Amino acid sequence: MALPVQERWDLVDAIARKTVTAGIYRQNLGDVLGDLTVRPLTGIAVAVAVLYAFWSIFSSFAGTLVTDGFMVKAFDDYWLPWLQEVWPDPASIHYFLFVGDPLAENCFEAFGMLTSGLFVSIGVVLPAVLIFYLMMTILEDSGYLPRLAVLMDTVFHRIGLHGYAIVPTILGLGCNVPAVTATRVLETRKQRFIMMTLLAIFIPCGAQLGVMLEVIPDAVGWVMLFLLFGFGIFGFVLDRIIPGSNPEILIDVPPYHWPLWKNVAKKLVNRTKSFLKDAVPFVLFGVLAVNVLYLAGVIGALADLFEPLFVTWFGVPKETVGPLIAAFLRKDLAVAQLSAIAMTPYQMITAVVLVSIYFPCVATFVVMLREGWKELAAAVAVLAATVFVYGGLIHAVGILMGVA
């Protein structure tokens, strides 16, 4: 039986009197600090500082401490020489597949499943992913991430997205696989498609960042700059050509608080575990598959076929075709392979940008397929056009600057 309107309101008042206690709101320092971090003028400065801290801690921990400090030594001075000594018959196929080059002096160049494969996954990717997810979780649980979403809302609206697109974007810097799943925070199919496509093309994952930091530390800034420009330009274009709506959102911004370390630890363990479960087999299998393709002559044939495109249009050596094939399996491996090819610094930047914007890695590909084959097919078409146009554009910039 429905109550008349007045009685309903009386009932609401009665319940409210019994359950709600009104107090006096006193603004504290935390509230004002929270407010300053969402105002554009002060908030952007804070975001610049937070991103600085994020990247600085990431490179110091993953690059300097764990990978350079311990893993390189463990793998290059102990693991690789031991494997090269005990594995029988260096001229055999199994040696090539599992140990790689018998004359290699480091695991990056050996390119065997148990040398490069293990080194990349355990020595480079694991520390990078661990510290990335730790910082991401702290930002999330302290209440900074929703503020960043508010701050970035206007920027993301220019490319057809909204503030919460910052979540898949930052997650994508760790791994594109959970980032593609996180595109579900966006409301419309148009927004999800734009985000997925931009993720697959312009957001390098933590593994790739880790390897880039290891093999081309001086060029990482330039590579990121090219990717950032591409993210903005192609997002803007996609927003104009794809039909659909870009709705506004309301974001609940919690007050700043100290993260609960139990929650941080739980999230960190879960995220790292699922990443390792998805990534490590792909890295190991990726090295094996690429080696098989080399042995079968497939990569050599493709290199010959695509030579005019790579040399003339992109301005990179034809040897980069091999790493681009490998990039479909693991982009981090592809960057590692690129480091062994003789190139000018600008060619190296171009090649790494190409690897980044080229096809998503197979794990991301599978997750995108799960989100819908039509979206995947359209994303691949956009991707092919982007690689062609943007790769040529970077070459043209290099020619104009006199460095290509």
Place this chain on the structure above:
Amino acid sequence: MNRNTSMVTLYIGLLGLVTLAFGLADILAWAGMIQSVSIGVLEIAGDDFFRWAWGGAVMVFGGLFMLGSLMSPGTMERSAKAILGAIMVWIIAGTDIFARLCESIPAGEEAPEFFNSVAGFIGGFAPPYSAAVLLLPFTLVIVYFLFNRKSDEA
């Protein structure tokens, strides 16, 4: 305005100016417009975009926040901006110290052992330091001032 408040204002203003100047020096050193600085325990190498240009920008923001706090209406906003300015310096100093820590723990590529010796580890923290690290103790004074004032008000 009592004597205590004007002293705090003067302190934050001076610290803001110094932070701003060091931030600009970081950026100019990176851009090659001034020579890299190495005076006593202070060093501005300017050899890396990320640390000196981006980090310098963060220092500039820190200085501007501290100076902006002097012109802000209301005690709470003034305190918040001064704290935010100090946090900017803490971010740069904290990441600089963390970078040294990460460099000092391993023994180095050439050494046969994995871990650094105690002397080597401590030696990793020897001067020269960046401007942010040198300014760190001075920014902590801001927190002392603000908490002191809070307890006076209470």
